[in-house]
Amino acid sequence: MSAAESEADAATAASITIGKPASELRALWLQPDIQSRIWAHFAKVTPMSDRTAEWVARGPAGGEYRWRTATGDGEPDAVRWTTEDGADVPNVGVLSFQPAPGDRGTELHLDVRFDPPGGAIGQALSKLFHIAPHEIVRTALYRFRAIALTGEIPTTDPQPAARKGGADR
Template identity: 70%
Template sequence: MTAATAEKGLDAAAHAAVTIGRPAEALRTLWLDPETQAQIWTHFATVVPLDGRTADWRTHGPAGGDYRWRTEIADSGPDTIRWSSLDGADVPNTGDLSFRPAPGDRGTELHLNVRFDPPGGLLGDAVSKLFHIVPTEIVAHALYKFRALALTGEIPTTEPQPAARKGGADR
């Protein structure tokens, strides 16, 4: 990290896209369901919905760091959902999800953009190590989980299941 980056903070942006064979309105409704966010971001953060517009986020970073922020849906229309972190966030961030008709009448294209802006100094250095490595993977994995939820009603997991043989709770 250069001195200029440490003073300004790191700006880490990520983009991912996916096509889902469902109408945009159904996908928009599912994304705005507060419980959906808690499910699709589990690989990255614990998300606790407060209401239909705000949620508390918590993630663990390098050297045992614990980072928290609150997001609020800032602008929501039929084709785009936008959100941003509120003042006082350990990791200021913004995001938007846009819905476009997929070619060949194959459903809806979703384009997810997230921008993290960790602060400078020692905190910023630790946070930038967390986000600089994998921001695109974080966003792509969230869309993968969302797609699975939209198409099947559940998110696949490799966690042992209570009724599973050889690896489940029935050993």
């Protein structure tokens, strides 16, 4: 496998349009408690400060992976983060904000590049256990859009009509 193919496997991107101004969405994304809600399907995210967070994700065979991220300052049209030294899953990400066509709000483009634990073995295990990075990123954007538009993430758990989670067991 060439270096270019390896890098392509380690990157995933997704986009979504939200009917809100970019400045409002950027401010919401940067709220420390929002990250724990957006990424809850994938990892436990604990804010350490306004710009740093600790992540804990469960992996194949009961493995636990930890890392800390630091969000950079600066660009009004993007939010960038990177892992600190010693991360179990080194990664970098950028969320960019662009005006949506037809004055329909803002397009968000989330690009995450990561190095799974164990190199090629870790990638093979991830595929074997159906840990799909693209799904993780798409779900994070979906959850963020739900929070931005309604203030909550829709769920059927534990509603009485929800199968296998409600009172109708």
